[in-house]
Amino acid sequence: MVRGAEGGGCVTSYEEWLATAPAEFTGDPLWRMEVYRLALFASDLAWHDVCKLVQDKRTLEVADQLFRAAGSIHANISEGYSRKSGKDQARFYEYALGSDREARGWYWQGRHVLTEEVSMHRIRLLTKIARLLLTIIPSERGYKISDEPAPYNVTLDNTDLLIDTPMP
Numbered sequence: 001m002v003r004g005a006e007g008g009g010c011v012t013s014y015e016e017w018l019a020t021a022p023a024e025f026t027g028d029p030l031w032r033m034e035v036y037r038l039a040l041f042a043s044d045l046a047w048h049d050v051c052k053l054v055q056d057k058r059t060l061e062v063a064d065q066l067f068r069a070a071g072s073i074h075a076n077i078s079e080g081y082s083r084k085s086g087k088d089q090a091r092f093y094e095y096a097l098g099s100d101r102e103a104r105g106w107y108w109q110g111r112h113v114l115t116e117e118v119s120m121h122r123i124r125l126l127t128k129i130a131r132l133l134l135t136i137i138p139s140e141r142g143y144k145i146s147d148e149p150a151p152y153n154v155t156l157d158n159t160d161l162l163i164d165t166p167m168p
Contacts, residue, residue: 014162017041030081035132039074039096042125045165046070046103049114049122052168056113066106072099073129080140090140097133100126114168125161 018037030036046066053063073096080092104126111119 012164014038014041014165017044030078033077033081035129035136036074036077036081038125038129038132039077039100042103042122042129043070043074045122045125049107049110049118049168053110053113059110059113062106062110066103066110069099069103069106072096073103073126086140086142090137093133093137093140097130097137100130100133104130115166118166118168121161121166128161 018041021031021040025031025040050063050067053059053066076092076096076099080089080096083089083092104123107114107119107122107126114122
């Protein structure tokens with residue numbers, strides 16, 4: 001569940017979360033990028049996850065690093081989208097990919113406090129974002145990035161990531 005824009009209730013799905021987005025975001029051409037919307041959603045989820053992590057002294061550093069990494073994903077996508085050249089855009093999308101991978105690692109570390117269900121949900125959502133970025137980057141760069149050719153082994157049906165979002 002993610003707090004709704006009106007502050008009244010919590011939303012439990014990506015679709016409900018989308019409905020809370022202010023017009024200042026939805027009216028921006030950047031909003032058309034699914035990867036941006038998912039990264040912003042992931043950042044909102046991280047806010048709640050970090051609130052849970054800071055309650056345990058052992059995961060204070062995990063919380064700090066997770067919050068920074070998760071927020072950096074959508075921030076770098078925004079920055080890249082605003083660049084003129086494809087190579088500049090790709091550079092920021094690569095930064096976003098690095099932050100995405102970092103956040104996945106911090107979620108794995110936080111699983112002992114967040115629960116494995118919550119952590120694995122977030123890791124799968126971040127993997128979906130990484131897959132989208134790995135598609136975008138080569139087209140902006142004009143060539144293939146040098147990531148290992150092994151495909152991500154995740155289920156193709158990720159609709160459960162966007163419905164009934166578990167919370168810590």
